Amino acid sequence: MTMIHLRSLTLQVMSWTTGLKWKGSASPDHTCVKSKMKDPMVIFFTSGTTGYPKMAKHNQGLAFRSSVPSCRKFLKLKTSDVIWCMSDPGWILATVGCLLEPWTAGATVFVHNLPQFDPKVIVETLFKYPITQCLAAPAVYRMVLQKNISNLRFPTLEHCATGGESLLPEEYEQWKQRTGLSIHEVYGQSETGITCAIFREMKVKRGSIGKAILPFDIQIIDEKGNILPPNTEGYIGIRIKPTRPLGLFVGYENSPEKTSEVECGDFYNSGDRATIDEDGYIWFLGRSDDVINASGYRIGPTEVENALVEHPAVSESAVVSSPDKDRGEVVKAFIVLNPEFLSHDQEQLIKELQEHVKSVTAPYKYPRKVEFVSELPKTITGKIKRKELRNKEFGQI
Known part of the structure; x- marks a missing residue:
C-alpha cells in the first residue's frame, strides 16, 4: 500500500x-526537454x-x-x-x-x-x-x-x-x-x-x-452546428472556433477523416445527446446511436434505465432499440435481477416493471420487450456495451 x-x-x-x-x-545527468x-x-x-x-x-x-x-x-x-x-x-x-x-x-x-x-x-x-x-x-x-x-x-x-x-x-x-x-x-x-x-x-x-468547466464553452447543437434553445434535445458541442480550448484533443491519430467528422461548424460534436436547462445544467440522454426512435418518439435509454433500477427487483439494466414490424423500433430492456427475485414469476414481474416505468417516466417510454440476463456486456472500464446488445437484436452478431 x-x-x-x-x-x-x-x-x-x-x-x-x-x-x-x-x-x-532527477539524475544530474538528465537533460530536460523544453x-x-x-x-x-x-x-x-x-x-x-x-x-x-x-x-x-x-x-x-x-x-x-x-x-x-x-x-x-x-x-x-x-x-x-x-x-x-x-x-x-x-x-x-x-x-x-x-x-x-x-x-x-x-x-x-x-x-x-x-x-x-x-x-x-x-x-x-x-x-x-x-x-x-x-x-x-x-x-x-x-x-x-x-x-x-x-x-x-x-x-x-x-x-x-x-x-x-x-x-x-x-x-x-x-x-x-x-x-x-x-x-x-x-x-x-x-x-x-x-x-x-x-x-x-x-x-x-x-x-x-452539471455545468461546463472553463475554458470549455458547451452548447447543445444540431447536426450542422447550430445552437439549440434550452430544453431541446441535441448534441453536446464544445466551441472550437475562433479559439480551440486547452485540453481538447488535437485529433484522432492517423485518421484525419474521423477528426473532420466530429468538427461541426464552430463546434466539436461529442456524439452524445443531451439537453440544457435555463440554469445551464446539462442532462445527458445517451450516445446518438443509443437513442431509440419508436413510433416517432425519441427515447433516451438512460431515463428508462434509471426508472427500472428504482424497482427493488432490478440490480442492473441496459435499454436498447429492438426491431418491430409495426413501430419500426421499440424499447427493449435487458435486466439483471437481484438474487431474491430470481424465483419470482417472470411474466408477472415483466408486467410490474413495465407499469413502474410508465408511472415514473411516460407511457410511451416503457420497455415493450424485457429479457432477464445473468450479466451485461461491459468494457474494461465498466461501461455497458449497448451496441453489442443492439446489434444482437438486429441480427448483426
Whole structure:
C-alpha cells in the first residue's frame, strides 16, 4: 500500500507500514526537454462502447489546463487531501485524477493495487486509511451499495466524485443516505478530459451531469452546428472556433477523416445527446446511436434505465432499440435481477416493471420487450456495451 505525495516535482513514495521508503529526484545527468504547448503529450484510446476504439491525441495543453484555477473547480484539492482515484491508469480520468490535479494542488495520491474491484476491500480501505476524496466509476459505488454493508460512515472521507457513465439517481440517494456524502458527477470523454461537473458548491439536480468547466464553452447543437434553445434535445458541442480550448484533443491519430467528422461548424460534436436547462445544467440522454426512435418518439435509454433500477427487483439494466414490424423500433430492456427475485414469476414481474416505468417516466417510454440476463456486456472500464446488445437484436452478431 503506497501513498504518493505530489507537493513538488520530487515524488515521495511512502508506506504506512514501513515509513519513508524512497525519495529521489532527477539524475544530474538528465537533460530536460523544453516542450511547447502544441507538442504532443499523450494518446488515449476511446472506450469503444459504440465501435472500435480510436486514438485521441492530446498536446501539452491538457497538463497546462490543470494549473489554471478556473479549471480546478471540480475536485478543489488541497495540500492536506489524500485522493483515491479508482481508475485504470490508461484512461484519461486517471491522468487527471491521479496525476495532473494532485500534482498541481500538491495533494497526496493513494494507490491500491486492486487486481479487480472488490467492494469489501474498498470499504475496508476507506476505513483504514486517511482518504479524504474518492473518484470512481458509478459501477464501483454500485458494487459497494449492493453488498448491504451495515456501516458506510467513513471517518475521513469528505468528497465523492464519479465519471465514465451515468450515475443512477437511486444510487445517488442510497449513497447519500448511508454515507452522509453526495456523489458529484463529472462528464468527459477521452477526447476532452473533464468538461462539465457538479461542483462542490453547486446545487445538485438529480440526473444532471452539471455545468461546463472553463475554458470549455458547451452548447447543445444540431447536426450542422447550430445552437439549440434550452430544453431541446441535441448534441453536446464544445466551441472550437475562433479559439480551440486547452485540453481538447488535437485529433484522432492517423485518421484525419474521423477528426473532420466530429468538427461541426464552430463546434466539436461529442456524439452524445443531451439537453440544457435555463440554469445551464446539462442532462445527458445517451450516445446518438443509443437513442431509440419508436413510433416517432425519441427515447433516451438512460431515463428508462434509471426508472427500472428504482424497482427493488432490478440490480442492473441496459435499454436498447429492438426491431418491430409495426413501430419500426421499440424499447427493449435487458435486466439483471437481484438474487431474491430470481424465483419470482417472470411474466408477472415483466408486467410490474413495465407499469413502474410508465408511472415514473411516460407511457410511451416503457420497455415493450424485457429479457432477464445473468450479466451485461461491459468494457474494461465498466461501461455497458449497448451496441453489442443492439446489434444482437438486429441480427448483426
